[in-house]
Amino acid sequence: MFPQLPATATGWPRLAPRARFLLVAAGLYLAWLVGYEGFIGPEGHFDALLSVNIAAASARLLRLLGFAAGHAAGTTLLTMDGLPAVYVGAPCDGLVLYALFAGFIIAFPGPTRPKLWFVPMGIAALYLLNIGRVAALALNHHYAHRSVDFNHHYTFSFVVYAFICLLWMLWVRQYGSPAAEA
Template sequence: MSPPAPAGTTPPGNRLLYRFILVAAAMYLGWFFGYEQWLARDGRLDAALCAHITKVSVAALHALGFDAAVAAANDRLVTMNGQSAVIVGVPCNGLVLYALFTGFVLAFPGPWRRKLWFIPAGIGLIWCLNILRVAALAINHHYAHQSLDFNHHYTFTFVVYACIFGLWMLWARRLAVPARPALPASTPTGAVSA
């Protein structure tokens, strides 16, 4: 049993929790005022992300040997064999997922050196998953249209959020913990260390 904390001090566990809550709240306010009140209303960032996801998903489908294209009249529409397959809308462009992932890692305590490589690596993985998701939805639409709605709303959502949760757990359990110094060599039995 640990001794009680002196009056007027916050136990270390609570201090980390309060820090997490304050940083998360500040990031939420930044998201609300920066994105919801400005960037979302402007629409250019979302439009560019949607068009980018569409273009790269079509390239992935081409690499897999499918006859896919970006529709001439709509740069957010993936076509398969000349037929409409998937429209990449604003909720599906990945921006919110990047922000959620980044916000958690920034709010959670941990070494900044690791955050500087882990956040871009995680965003890159989420981006790849989103590309694969859009490509898989286009294939799903082409071969089994009746299961598209279920897979869009449940299967792929579960896979993407499970991956993000796995990244968060990797951060919280392995990477956020500072490296421990090497332990000194043990002393032989019966020996006294100075």
């Protein structure tokens, strides 16, 4: 009465690539929602550690470039010439972007082996971009503080999301095809 879908070696029906992508993406989103909103986010320790790390790394980058940047141990505040410049809060630590990037790559049809190196390398690239973003915001605050709000909410958001999109396009062009899935 009902048409039979071709079965895989496990006996489960083979899903069309789009349906598989949507199901895996929805499952990963649900796992993220439960994991972050139920455990990671409310506790706040991981976000706090990541925010402190981003602030400290951004201060180190600015010092390396010759600017008088500072960061008090254990805080999320980056200073310029001893004055507060940027506070790195949980929404700006990049954790949600890492999950968004990884979720897309994991859910998209393609071979598993390249995903094992592409996801960590992409997250590392996003982490470095976030350090650069926070350092640039500190410089922006120090030299042209009136434009910080605009640049934080629009300019740097565009740059970060464009970079994520570029990584996704690179993945899709290089590895993303149902036929390539191993």
